[in-house]
Amino acid sequence: MQTLDAKTVAGLFPRLAARFEAERDALIELDSKVGDSDLGLTMAKAFRAASEAVGALDAPDLSTQMKTAGAAIAKAAPSTMGTLMATGFLRGSKALDGAAALDVAGLAAFWDAYANGVAMRGKAALGDKTVLDVLDPIARRCEAEAGKGASLEEACAAAAKAAADALEATRDLVAQHGKAAAFQEKSRGLQDAGGTVACILADEFNGFMQALAAG
Amino acid sequence: MQTLDAKTVAGLFPRLAARFEAERDALIELDSKVGDSDLGLTMAKAFRAASEAVGALDAPDLSTQMKTAGAAIAKAAPSTMGTLMATGFLRGSKALDGAAALDVAGLAAFWDAYANGVAMRGKAALGDKTVLDVLDPIARRCEAEAGKGASLEEACAAAAKAAADALEATRDLVAQHGKAAAFQEKSRGLQDAGGTVACILADEFNGFMQALAAG
C-alpha cells in the first residue's frame, strides 16, 4: 500500500488501546525498577482515552485524529510519558495538516514532528536514555524509507525493527531525566521504560499495516 | 519458725525482685492474651523499685518496709496491677503497725488488709476474675493456719497451695474488669493474669520461709 485513507487509519486507535491494556502489568513492572510503577496505568488510560475520543468523531481527517488523540491523552494521563505522548500526537497532527491520506512521506513527517515535540517538551537530548532514544530512530528510518519509495507496510516494518534495536541500545545508557535519574549507574543494563512505549507504538503501527496489507 | 525479725523479713524483697524479673516474659505473654502485654514489664519494674527502696532503708521495722515497698511500687508501676499491689502493701503496712517481728497472726493480718485494700481500690468482688480471687484465699488460709498455731513455714506452704488452687479456679470465671472484660466469654479457660502475680507472691513468701527454715 502506498496510501491509506483517513477512515482506515482511524482503526489504529482501538488497536493501540487494546495493546496498552495488554501491556499494563508488564509496563508497571518495568517502571517499578527505576520509577514509580505508574507507566502501565497511565499508558492504558492514555490510549483508551485516545481511542474513545477518536471513535466519537464523525469522519475526521488525519490531522484531526491525531490532535484529538493528543488532547485526550493530555487530559487522561498527565504523567511524564502521558504528557510527552500527548505532545507527540499534537505536533504530529500539525505535520499531517491538510493531508487527505497517509503515505510514507506523511508518516515520516508525523514521526519527525512527534520526536521533536517530545524533545522540546522534555528538554531531553539523544543519549539521555529516554523515549526520545527510540522515537528518533523511528523518525529517521521512516525518512529513509520515504526516500527509497517504500510502501507503508515496508516502512512500518523497518521502523518497528529500528525501534526494537534502539530500545535494546538504551540498556547501555544512564538515565538523565525523571525518577530513573536518581538510580544513576543502576539504570544501566535496564531498557528504558518510556522507550518501551515508543517501541510498542512502532510495533502496533507495523502490525496494523501488515494486517491491512494481508487483507 | 514462729517469728521472724524485721531484718530477716527484708530479705524477701530482693527475692521478689529477682523472681518477677525472671517471670517478665511469661507475664507479658499471659497479659497479651486478653490484655495489653504490659504486666511483665510493670511487675518487674514494681518489685525492682520496691527492693531498691527497702534496701536503701536503715534498719526499718516491718510496717515501714511494707509502706516503703508500696510507695515505691505506686511510683514505679502505676498500671492496674502496680497500683493494686501498691495499695496492698500500703494497707498491709498498717496491719503490721507496731509489730516488732512477723508471726503467723501478723502474716494473716497483712494478707487480709492487702486483699481488702485491693478490693476497695479496684471495686472488684470475689468471682470477678481478678487478682482478688487469689488474694482472698491466701488471706483466708493464713487466718486458718494462725488459728491452728502453725509455724510460718507451714502457713506459707499452705497459703501457696491455696493460691495455686485459686489461680487454677480463675479459669472457670469470666473477666468483669479491666482490659480482659472486653473478651467476655473468651476469657473463660484462661488463668487470670493478675491472679498469677498473687500466686507468685505467695509462692515466693513460701520459698523464702522454707529456705530460712532449712537453714
Place this chain on the structure above:
Amino acid sequence: MKKFLNNPEDFVDEMLEGIYRAHPEVTFADGDMRCFVTANPVPGKVGIVTGGGSGHLPLFLGYVGKNMLDGAGVGGVFQSPSSDQLLSVTKYVDQGAGVLYLYGNYTGDIMNFDMAGELAELDDIETATVVGNDDVASSVVGEEHKRRGVAGIFFLYKVAGAAAAQMKPLAEVKRLTEKAKDRVRTMGVALSPCIVPEVGKPSFQIGDDEMEIGMGIHGEPGITRKALEPVDAVVKEMADRIFAEQSYVDGDEVAVLMNGLGGTPLEELYIAYRRLGQLLDDEGVTIRHVWLGEFATSMEMAGFSISILKLDDELEPLIAAEVDTPFFKHFAG
C-alpha cells in the same frame, strides 16, 4: 520492631524532651517531665487535668493549651501516670477554683486519679471527675459504665476547656462535660497492631485480609473480626451502631471526629468521611463541625474511628470556641 528510637526504656522521656524543646508554651511541675502543664495558667480558672498512658499522641498531653486543658499526667506506654504525678499536676494547675479530672475509662487511670483526688482533698483542693466512655463497641447499652474511653474524649476536652475559659465554676464545667459525655459515641476499626517499644513485638495478630471492628486503642478485642470490606460498607456498619444510640430527629446537628489511629493515610480518612456524610444526610442530620486527622492514636496501628457528638444549643458554642495548643489549633469561625 521497626521504629525510630534509641533505648526502648527511654521512649517516653525522650519524646517528652522533644516536646518541651519544641513547645515553650508547655512545661512540667515538680521537676518531673511526666507532670505536663501549661506554662500559662489562668488565675481563678477551673483547672482541667487529664492523663493516661503514652503511645496515643496527640492524646493526652497534646490538648494542654489555650481554651483546652491545663495539665496531663504522662504514663509509660499504655500505662497510667502515678497518683503522685497526678497530684503534682493538680497542685500546679489549681488556681483556687478547683480541678476537673477528665480521662478515659481504664482501671489503672481510675485508681490513680481517685488516689490523687483523695490526696488533693487533704491539700484543700476541690476535684471533680468525668470519665470518658464513648466506645460503643466495648459494652452493651445499659452497661455504658463499662465502656472504654477513646477518641471521643476530644469533644469533652473542647467542651470542658471552653466552659472553664468562660470562668464557669467547677460544678458547671462538670455538668457541661458530663452532658457532652452522655451525647458522644465512638466506633473504631483496626487493620494492624502496634508494638509497645519495651515489649518489642505486636500484642496481637491479624490476618492479611482481616479487619477488626470495634477494636480498642490498646488492641482490645472488638465486635467482629472478618475479611476487609470496601470502606463504604465498613463505615455503614460502624455508623449504624452509633446512629442506633443517638435517635436522631430531622434537623439535628452533630460534630464529627474522623480519627486516624496512626498508620492510616489521611486520604483514606476522607474517603471514609465521604460515606459518613452521605449516611448522615440520609438521616437528615447536619454536620456542624468536623475534624479529620490524628487525634487519638495507637502509634503505628492502622485503622480509624468515628466519633459523633450530638449537639445542642449549650454544647455547640463550646465546641465552636477557638483553641490553641501545640498539637491542635482551631480558629473560631
Place this chain on the structure above:
Amino acid sequence: MKKFLNNPEDFVDEMLEGIYRAHPEVTFADGDMRCFVTANPVPGKVGIVTGGGSGHLPLFLGYVGKNMLDGAGVGGVFQSPSSDQLLSVTKYVDQGAGVLYLYGNYTGDIMNFDMAGELAELDDIETATVVGNDDVASSVVGEEHKRRGVAGIFFLYKVAGAAAAQMKPLAEVKRLTEKAKDRVRTMGVALSPCIVPEVGKPSFQIGDDEMEIGMGIHGEPGITRKALEPVDAVVKEMADRIFAEQSYVDGDEVAVLMNGLGGTPLEELYIAYRRLGQLLDDEGVTIRHVWLGEFATSMEMAGFSISILKLDDELEPLIAAEVDTPFFKHFAG
C-alpha cells in the same frame, strides 16, 4: 493491599468528595473536582498555584487557604495534574495581579505547568514559576536543579502566601520565594514502602531491619540502604548532610520541619527532634520556628524527613505570619 477504599480507580475522586464535604472554604473550578481552589479569592492579590500527584496529603491541596495558596491542580496518585486542569485553576485564581506557579521538581509536573503557563499567556495572564528542589539526597552540590522537591516546599508556600497576602507584586513574591527555595534543605529516611491503590502492591522491597536514607517520596532511591540504627545516629547522619550545605555562623536562626511520611508515629518524630535540637545547639543555631507532624506524606510509608530553612530578616516575618487552611493552622505568636 490493606487499605480503606472502594474501587481503587475512585481513590482520588472519593477523597476529594470527602474533602469538599468537610471544608466549605475550598471549592473547585470548571466543574472539575481536581481543579481545587479557595472559595474566597482576594481581589488584586497575586495568586499562588501549586499542584502535583495525589497520595501526599496534606500536600498539595491542603495548603490552599488564608495566607497560603489559592489553588492546586490535583493529579492521580503520584501523577501530575493535566495542563488543562492547571489552566482552569490559573484562570479562577488570577485576580489581575498574575499567578505564581510553585511546585516540586518532577518532570511530569514541570511539563504540565509549562504548558498551562503557555496557555495562560494566550489569555493574558502573567505567570511566574518557582520549582522546589530541596531534597539534598537526590543530587550533588552544583547539580541542585536536578534535585527533587519534597517537604521543604511547605516553607516556600508559607513565604509565598504571606508575601502575596501583603499584596506584593508577582516579581517580589517570586523573588522572596526563590530566596526561601535557595535556603531550604531536606533529608528523608524511609523504613517501608507504600502502595499505589491502582497498582495494588509495594513498588519496592526493603528488609525487615533496613532503612533507606535519602529515599524520595515516591520511593525513589536515596543515598544508602543499611541496617536501622538508633534514631540519634540516623538524625545525625541526616543533619550532617543538611548542615554541610548551610554553613551556619553562631547566632543563625532557622525554621525546622520534622515531617512524618505517613506511617511513623508522632512520638518517634519528637524523639528525632530532640536529637536535632541538640545538634543545632552544638552549631550555635537557634530554632526560631518548628513544626512537627505530617506535612508531606507518601500514604502509609514509614519514615520522616527533616527540612531546615535558614532564616534572614526578610524571611522570618513571612514564616511567622498567621495561616488558616483546612489542613494547616498557625496562630501568629
